[in-house]
Amino acid sequence: MLQKVEGIIIRTINYGETNKIVTVFTRENGKLAFMARGARKPNSRLSAITQPLTHGQFLVQRGSGLGTLQQGEILTSMRHVREDLMITAYAAYMVELLDKSTDDQQVNPYLYExxxxxxxxxxxxxxxxxxxxxxxxxxxxxxxxxxxxxxxVQCQSYEGRFSFSVRENGLLCHRCFDIDPHRLPLSQPAIRLLRLFYYIDLERLGAINVKPETKKELRAAISLYYDEYSGLFLKSRRFIDQLEKMEAIFTERKQED
Known part of the structure; x- marks a missing residue:
């Protein structure tokens, strides 16, 4: 059955000498995998449309097994993302996190948007x-x-100074700090941002201006929480960590010069 689907390519695997298996995250059907025959050939009409992160319209042949990608039209190539290695790494992390957190054909229109x-x-x-x-x-x-x-988490108070407790699964106010001696003493701006990021409607996101020290606090808290509870091991996260270390070393040497 031929079908048109709109989606974002979140994973590609080389298959044989010239083919690819592409996984597309779609609004209406969740994750779908397709064989893209000849897509690895430089002159293939499927070469550009099967690049990771591409947002496109795809004509696919679906059946009981692995479907086939017949043709496609690029809606957004994410050119700016591809031109910067660090931004590409963050985008790859996003799609890998989504991929590892969802089942095949698990329909979630909100998640797609x-x-x-x-x-x-x-x-x-x-x-x-x-x-x-x-x-x-x-x-x-x-x-x-x-x-x-x-x-x-402990007293349900909405007021006071707060820290983040991975062990207690949330915020502790200053009256309850002694419950977790290993709580993260985050700054109050970091606490507010953690709360905001969890509840925000992304379409309402305005200008972003966060201090470097606050970013470090957020990174530490979120990473510890994921390590403790998610059970996910993502290669893209390790790659980002390596890039950030290299960037920090380069910046430090440049300042010394």
């Missing part, structure tokens, strides 16, 4: 680190994790 909007923002030059933090916080509910970020 969320991924598309996140990649569009990356392509438009929004802060990649912060967009990734927002993506991670919003994906928690998809994974089935629900940290308490509106009030204190």
């Amino acid at each position: 969320f991924l598309k909007q996140s990649l569009y923002y990356l392509n438009e030059g929004y802060d990649a680190e912060i967009l990734t933090n927002i993506f991670e916080m919003k994906m928690l509910q998809v994974i089935g994790l629900r940290p308490e970020l509106s009030s204190c």
